[in-house]
Structures are given as C-alpha cells and as structure tokens.
Amino acid sequence: MDTSNNLTESEIRHAVREEISRAGWSVLSTVFWTILSAFTILVGLQAVQIAFYTSGLVALAFVAVGVLVTGASMYLLYLLHR
Secondary structure (H helix, E strand, C coil): CCCHCCHHHHHHHHHHHHHHHHHHHHHHHHHHHHHHHHHHHHHHHHHHHHCCCCCCCCHHHHHHHHHHHHHHHHHHHHHHHH
C-alpha cells in the first residue's frame, strides 16, 4: 500500500505534467463544444423562423428540424455544464 511513497521526484513531476496537459485539453474541449452548441441553437431557431415564411409540409419539416436541433444542442449544453 505504500508504493506511492517510493516515487522519485522526476516521476512525480511527470505525473503532474501529464495531468495538467489532460486538464488543459478538457477545458479546451468544453469551450469548443459550448461554442458549437450555442451556434447550433441559433441554427435551430433560424429553421423555426424560416418555417413561418413557408407553407404546407415544408413548414412542418422546418419546425421539426428546428426543434430537434435546438433540443439536442440544449441537451448538450446541459451535459457539459451540469
């Protein structure tokens, strides 16, 4: 159980560098997916807005796509930031 006490200073430094690198990539990934999700929410809302200027089955399709894209993007934001 005392194997962690036998680590050398270079092994500890290596482990710390590795974890800092992972944390940095995690932050960059979260920022990227947050920006992408916010953008796709706007795309989904734009699809719903376009539906107001069309008629018939096309309007229904735009509403369905808009609601699906907006909902999926909001769910992604929820998962990223809960």
